[in-house]
Structures are given as structure tokens and as C-alpha cells.
Amino acid sequence: MTDSVRSARPRDRKAQLAAVAAELFRARGFPGVGIKDIADAAGVTGPALYRHFADKQAILAYVVLSGFEDLEAATAEALSDGIPPADQLESLLGRLATQAVERREIAALWRWEGRHLPKEDQREIARRSTLALTAWSKALLSRRPELAAEDAELLCWAALSVFGSVSVHHTSVARRRFAALLVELALDVLNATLPTPAPRTEPPSLRLGTPSRREQVLAEATALFAQRGFHDVSMEDIGAAAGIAGPSVYRHFPSKAALMVAIGHRAADRLALAAERALQAADERSALCRLAASYVHTILNTPELLVSFSADRVTMPDRDKADLLRVQRDYVAQWVTLLSSVRPSLPAREAKITVHAALTIANDLARTRRLASRPCFEAELTTLLQTVLGVG
Secondary structure, eight states, rough: HHHHHHHHHHHTHHHHHHHHHHHHHHHHOOGGHHHHHHHHHHTTOOHHTTTOOOSHHHHHHHHHHHHHHHHHHHHHTTTTTSSSOOOOOHHHHHHHHHHHTHHHHHHHHHHHGGGGGGGGHHHHHHHHHHHHHHHHHHHHHHOTTTOOOHHHHHHHHHHHHHHHHGGGGGOOOOHHHHHHHHHHHHHHHHHHHOOOOOOOOOOOOOOOOOHHHHHHHHHHHHHHHHHHOGGGHHHHHHHHTSSOOOOOOTTOOOSSHHHHHOOOOOOOHHHHHHHHHOOOOOSSHHHHHHHHHHHHHHHHHHHHHHHHHTTGGGGOOOHHHHHHHHHHHHHHHHHHHHHHOOOOSSSSHHHHHHHEEEEHHOOOHHHHHHTSSSSSSHHHHHHHHHHHTOOO
């Protein structure tokens, strides 16, 4: 090999290969990308890729863990003795917002593909996330000493979701403004006044009789997809959970993808019905408040909704995928239109970013068991969404 060829080779080839893989994982989902796909996109051979990574999981782990290292570094810098305590929270949020805007793929990969990491890596990330959130909570408590520690933790989780929301959409504005908007939304969350806790009451059961076999299959598939992910569940698993032989599932659904399509439409129908009821309000502001409350109530009582978020990561007929995506976009557009009516000075793109931040807070916190078990969780979550939307 000549000196000129050696000099042309990038110094940090490992990081560059990981960046290429990250984009593919984000676009197609981890199961839909092979080592050959990554090598071809990077312009290298398979053996050359294996010189840097043992396998596909190792690449995913490298990308996600490097993102957490950046988060930890930002936390340490912002909360160091070199920054006055009064400025530390804003310094932290500014750093996190910049990272979120510049490396949107990190949050996306952890959100959608984290379950594909080795268990030890998942535990390590969970441990480090808890340490970071503990440090953030301490900083928030120094600013708001009246808060209970568990309330500070809730608000910090919600602020983290504001930054993570950049992974669920492609809307963008100028980087500096994008980061500033995220900081504004996160500060609104951290300054929110939570409602007084009240005993949680379980909604009355409306089930009459025994559900059909098809409904049983759909319910068990929803539960299994939520627990283990779409790709780690077989039709045999679903049949066993429903009390029938695996092949019998095909009498009701021709494939796992068909099950996911049904789950997606079920979730969309329930959201649409809840939204229709919420929009029967005297004015736009009241309608937006009611819409936020309806979303929180629906997501906490509709397991299909949380599962349907991963529908775009599933291999299914293009027509079905496009139809589900259209339904999701129409629903978000309904929020954006309403928010723009309530806050006409907010630019359209910023309204969309704001809506996604609010929805992501609900989606993330509803899946976090330690938070969802709080006695006043539904009211708290509703308050946080309304606060982000500027109608709280």
C-alpha cells in the first residue's frame, strides 16, 4: 500500500463506520440491516468491518454508549464547581439541547433499537441513566427546594423526553433556534407545578361476556409485542398465550405484520374517538387542554397505542405502512393546527416540534413503570403536556 493511500484513509474509521450503521439502523430498524448493508454503504468489505466490530450488536452498542458518554460529559461539565450554582441548570439544558439537535440518531436508536443490545449493555445504560438523572434532580432541588425528591425525578424524566423527542420526527429549524426552543420547553417542564396527589381510581370494567378468539389473539399479541418487541415474538408464542396452537393463529391473521396492522388501526380508532370527544369544547384553548387530557387517558388505558409506535419498524406491506403513517401524521397535524390557533405567534415548524415534545413526554413516561405507578400520575402527566403546549 502506498503512502498516498495510507494518508487518504480516515483516522477514526471505527467512528465513521458506526455513523454509517447508525443511519441505516434508524432508517430500516436494527433487524432490517445486515453487516453487508453496512459495509456496502460505507464502501468497505465485510472483513474490513469485522476488524473494528465483532458483530452488528457491537456496532449498536458502540453508537448508543458513545451517546451516553456525551450526556455524562455534559452533565459533569454543567454541574461542576466552575459554573455558579444559579447557572448550572441552564448550562446543563443548553448542552443537552445542542447534543440532541446535532446527534438526533442517538436518541432514536436507544428509543427504538435498545432492546437489541446485549442485556449487560442495557443494564449498564440503565444504571448510568439513573446516575445522570440523580445529578439533574439534585440540581433541580437546589433551584426548587420545595419539591419532593420523587417529584424532581419525574420532572427531570419529562425534561429528558423533551430532548428525546427530536428522534420521533424530521421537522427542523435553524440549529441554534432548535436548541433554544428545546431549552425553553425543558425549562417549562422543570418549572411546572404538579397537581396535589389523590388516590388513583380504577376505571370501571365495561367488558361483557367472553371476547372472541380473534380478540384474544389480538390482546395477547399486543401484550407480547409490548414486553419483548415485534421481532422476538413468534406466531407460536402468540398462539400459546391465547391458548391455541400456533397454526390456528393464521385463521384470524395471515401474518405477524397483519397483527401489527390491526393493532395500529385499533389504536388509531381509539385516539380518533377520544379526540372527537375532546374537541367538543367552547374554544380552541379548552379544546387543546381537553385533547392533551384525552391523549394521556387513552395512552394509559390502551396497550395497543404504545405498541403501535413501533409499527414503522415492522416489515409490512407498503400500503398498510403508508396508511398507518398517514393516520399518525393526521393526528399530529390536528394538534399542530389547534396549537397554532391558540398561539398564532408560534411559527408552524416550532408548533410541530412543541407538539412532538408533549406527545413524547406522555409516551415515554407512560412506559416508565416507576413513574406510572404514582398515585396521581394521570393528572400529573396531563399537567406536563399542557405546560409544554403553553396552555397549562
